[in-house]
Amino acid sequence: xxxxxxxxxxxxxxxxxxxxxxxxxxxxxxxxxxxxxxxxxxxxxxxxxxxxxxxxxxxxxxxxxxxxxxxxxxxxxxxxxxxxxxxxxxxxxxxxxxxxxxxxxxxxxxxxxxxxxxxxxxxxxxxxxxxxxxxxxxxxxxxxxxxxxxxxxxxxxxxxxxxxxxxxxxxxxxxxxxxxxxxxxxxxxxxxxxxxxxxxxxxxxxxxxxxxxxxxxxxxxxxxxxxxxxxxxxxxxxxxxxxxxxxxxxxxxxxxxxxxxxxxxxxx
Amino acid sequence: xxxxxxxxxxxxxxxxxxxxxxxxxxxxxxxxxxxxxxxxxxxxxxxxxxxxxxxxxxxxxxxxxxxxxxxxxxxxxxxxxxxxxxxxxxxxxxxxxxxxxxxxxxxxxxxxxxxxxxxxxxxxxxxxxxxxxxxxxxxxxxxxxxxxxxxxxxxxxxxxxxxxxxxxxxxxxxxxxxxxxxxxxxxxxxxxxxxxxxxxxxxxxxxxxxxxxxxxxxxxxxxxxxxxxxxxxxxxxxxxxxxxxxxxxxxxxxxxxxxxxxxxxxxxxxxxxxxxxx
Numbered sequence: 130x131x132x133x134x135x136x137x138x139x140x141x142x143x144x145x146x147x148x149x150x151x152x153x154x155x156x157x158x159x160x161x162x163x164x165x166x167x168x169x170x171x172x173x174x175x176x177x178x179x180x181x182x183x184x185x186x187x188x189x190x191x192x193x194x195x196x197x198x199x200x201x202x203x204x205x206x207x208x209x210x211x212x213x214x215x216x217x218x219x220x221x222x223x224x225x226x227x228x229x230x231x232x233x234x235x236x237x238x239x240x241x242x243x244x245x246x247x248x249x250x251x252x253x254x255x256x257x258x259x260x261x262x263x264x265x266x267x268x269x270x271x272x273x274x275x276x277x278x279x280x281x282x283x284x285x286x287x288x289x290x291x292x293x294x295x296x297x298x299x300x301x302x303x304x305x306x307x308x309x310x311x312x313x314x315x316x317x318x319x320x321x322x323x324x325x326x327x328x329x330x331x332x333x334x335x336x337x338x339x340x341x342x343x344x345x346x347x348x349x350x351x352x353x354x355x356x357x358x359x360x361x362x363x364x365x366x367x368x369x370x371x372x373x374x375x376x377x378x379x380x381x382x383x384x385x386x387x388x389x390x391x392x393x394x395x396x397x
Numbered sequence: 398x399x400x401x402x403x404x405x406x407x408x409x410x411x412x413x414x415x416x417x418x419x420x421x422x423x424x425x426x427x428x429x430x431x432x433x434x435x436x437x438x439x440x441x442x443x444x445x446x447x448x449x450x451x452x453x454x455x456x457x458x459x460x461x462x463x464x465x466x467x468x469x470x471x472x473x474x475x476x477x478x479x480x481x482x483x484x485x486x487x488x489x490x491x492x493x494x495x496x497x498x499x500x501x502x503x504x505x506x507x508x509x510x511x512x513x514x515x516x517x518x519x520x521x522x523x524x525x526x527x528x529x530x531x532x533x534x535x536x537x538x539x540x541x542x543x544x545x546x547x548x549x550x551x552x553x554x555x556x557x558x559x560x561x562x563x564x565x566x567x568x569x570x571x572x573x574x575x576x577x578x579x580x581x582x583x584x585x586x587x588x589x590x591x592x593x594x595x596x597x598x599x600x601x602x603x604x605x606x607x608x609x610x611x612x613x614x615x616x617x618x619x620x621x622x623x624x625x626x627x628x629x630x631x632x633x634x635x636x637x638x639x640x641x642x643x644x645x646x647x648x649x650x651x652x653x654x655x656x657x658x659x660x661x662x663x664x665x666x667x668x669x670x671x672x673x674x675x
Contacts, residue, residue: 251602254642254649261638262653266631309586317578322570327631329566329585330654334604336589337655341603344594349492351499354590363506364583365590396574 168374168381205280209389211324214315215267216279217370217390218328221311222260224380225304227284229253232301235291245294245345252301252338259331266327283382298346305339306358307376308332310368317393336365460575463568465520466660467581468511470564472522473667474557475504480527481554484536486546493547493598500554500591507584514577524672527553532617548613551599556618558592559605560658560666561585563621567657589655604652620666624656 207216229252232238238249264278271277290296312332319325340353358366368376370390478501481487487494512519527535535553537546565585572578593603601611608626610618628636628650636650643649658666 247602250643251604251649251652254639254644255604255653257639257642258635258650258653262630262633262635265633265638269632313579313582313586316569316582317573319573322573323631325569325573326566326657327654329569329582330630330656332582332586333562333566333589333655334653336586337593337603340590340593341597344597344603349495351495353496353594354499354503354587359503359587359590361506362510362580363503363587364510364580365586367579367583393579394574395576395579397576 168378168385168387205385207279207385207387207390208277210391211319211321212267212270212277213387213390214318215263215270215324216277217315217373217387218312218331219260219263219267219279220282220381220385221304221308221373221377222256222263223279223282224284224377225256225308226253226260227282228286228289228300228304228380229256231286231289231291232297235297237292237294237297241294248341248345252305252342255334255338259334266324279385280383282385284380285382286380288379295346298342301342302339302346303376305335305342306366307368307373308335309339310366311370311373313365313367314369314373317395318391320391320394460572460577461515461518463571463660464511464515464577464581465518466568466663467565467584468508468515468520469523470557470561470663470667471504471507471511473525473670474561475501475508476522476525477527477553477557477670478504480536481550484538484546484550486535486537486543486550493551496594496598497554500558500595503587503591507587510580510584514580525670526672527670529617529669533615549615551595552614552618555592555595555599555601555611555614556621556666558588558595560621560663561588562592562655563658564660564663566655567659567663602652605655606648607651617669620662621658624658626651627654627656630654 207213207220229249232249233253238246241249267278268275289300309332312328312335316325316328316332319328343352343355346352354365370387374381374387478497481497482494482501487497527533528539531539533549533553534541535546535550537543541549562585565581565588569578569581569585572581596611597603599611599613605622605625608619608622608624610616610622628634628647635653636647639646639649
């Protein structure tokens, strides 16, 4: 099950706003091979959303990965359509649940204040429930076919110092903010109103978490909804899958692919 | 309340027939002046049905109605924080003042963003009465005293933010296939960050436990929390799918998912603070 860390190759843009920071960041990332991630990402090229921008950026053709070892089992692909998005969310919830599980076994937690232990306990509970719910929801959506549900991933949390309050809370903040951005960026890729509403029920809890962690890190400040993440229109972050995997990828050991994630539907 | 009467007028068949263009509908609403904002809730919602929200939106609601409901709530929040900051109730340099300044900034930005995007379709701001007809005195205008005023101010802020989270969530399905879904989701999560911080300042958890409004919240705010005790998500009982949880599994399951408010539920809450002239 445990595989060596492989490269992440970002092949295709799926950003929907040509003027957004994410778009620019994405283009900068295009074609780069980033080491340290188990995620191979290539989005569907058939219906790339083009906002009709004035500066067309040549999109690199996704080259089929030559299979160096035909005996190697094929990596799990998140899938297409709503199931793909739900598997994508499941990967993040698995990571968050694994992180808080590890935190609760570490020295920071053991010596933390009652308030901070309570927050960590709650976040652990919520992420475990989100993970288990998503798995059940996907299984239901694919008619019980386990092969279409993201398997249990292996994570590498060695970069987190579980005895350090700062390391734990900074990582928690990064993961919670990433979760918010990921759900915000995935909502308009969903076809089902039911799943959209459920994703909405989860993302606001992730945002409550992010706010609380930020508040623990800097209590008498505006960081709970800081200017580092909320833009000048009062809008929270949103991430494309490529950006999410750039952040979360270094924690993910098990290789999987995201070749068929749907594009946003903005009606234009 | 008179708001309900007003809403009923707008659910008449004449107004929701397909032949009535959106522009005509809003033209009609415009003649009601201040009350127009109230009437801008999704028409399908005004009947008070408890049916599945998503299905109802597809049948009846339109994105413009949803965005105008959102705008009305943003008007309310922005006006509330502006008056709170002007009231002298918050101590200069305090955590509460720092937080309220950030909340005001965001709600004001949301108002501007929605007005800009709605253009001619944007409703006007209603007139607000944050005493709710004399029940509260959050700005210490009637002599309740600074301490009590601040307690009420924080309680109302919590109610408004938790309402905002639930109301946006309830409109999301109505914005599918439009360029407004993503910005609405991005506002929605900002409201959730706000709610968490205000709740924590008040000594509560940042997330909602069952349908508990929490200590010190006036009973009038209970409709903000009704329904939050739900544990069935997409047909799955999320209070019994996980092992190894810490503490009470039902508490955790209700905390882990925020619930929607329908448009009429959100308007009913907001209408407590809206002055209607009739």
